[in-house]
Amino acid sequence: MVTAELHRHIADELANNGYAIIDDFLEHEQALGLHQYALSLADQHWHQAAIGRAEQQAINTMVRRDRILWLSPTQPIEAAYLARMNALKLALNRELFMGLFDYECHLAHYPSGAFYKKHLDAFVGRSNRVLSTVAYLNPEWHDNDGGALVIYDDRDQVLQRVTPKLGRLVIFLSTQFVHEVERSFRDRFSVTGWFRVNASVSGIVDPPR
Numbered sequence: 001m002v003t004a005e006l007h008r009h010i011a012d013e014l015a016n017n018g019y020a021i022i023d024d025f026l027e028h029e030q031a032l033g034l035h036q037y038a039l040s041l042a043d044q045h046w047h048q049a050a051i052g053r054a055e056q057q058a059i060n061t062m063v064r065r066d067r068i069l070w071l072s073p074t075q076p077i078e079a080a081y082l083a084r085m086n087a088l089k090l091a092l093n094r095e096l097f098m099g100l101f102d103y104e105c106h107l108a109h110y111p112s113g114a115f116y117k118k119h120l121d122a123f124v125g126r127s128n129r130v131l132s133t134v135a136y137l138n139p140e141w142h143d144n145d146g147g148a149l150v151i152y153d154d155r156d157q158v159l160q161r162v163t164p165k166l167g168r169l170v171i172f173l174s175t176q177f178v179h180e181v182e183r184s185f186r187d188r189f190s191v192t193g194w195f196r197v198n199a200s201v202s203g204i205v206d207p208p209r
């Protein structure tokens, strides 16, 4: 699919279902490059992920056990990913008038045994995160490797069980879908991010990193 068509497809899916799952969203080279990059980063670059907002941010390994690294445009490979998501942001604003203001994202590494229990990424009126994105960086992932993303509907029924395979993007409304990452049995890598509306619009600023 050419980019304009792909962006329209994502906008349609979001408008109709509130989420979209796009295989090969990342080109093979880019996805593999990010995977290699994540593998090359030494231990000290990664941080144990926290949960909760601002003053209550806490590390709780009963809830999540992934390690993260925020992306910035300083490295070309990070800049290329951010540019890709910026293009998507512009398209979604054009198609859906979403008023998306910026995008923040981090690499995430789930070592073998890691998971992230059921949660919402944002609460209505309490966060400026409106759209969650996860791009997966795992070549040759099999169902018995675990680590599926499970998305629930508003009656707590499984809506989608998504295998974290290389190049796939999942995008969903942050306040609408409870989701979890099942225990992974291999190293699992992804880029997780959020499109945000202007803090002065929602009146809330997300926690400092």
Ligand SMILES: O=C(O)CCC(=O)C(=O)O
Binding pocket: 108, 116, 121, 134, 148, 149, 179, 180, 181, 190, 192
């Ligand atoms: O990696 C995934 O599939 C989802 C991660 C997630 O839910 C999060 O970081 O908030």
Ligand SMILES: [Fe+2]
Binding pocket: 119, 120, 121, 132, 179
């Ligand atoms: Fe999440």
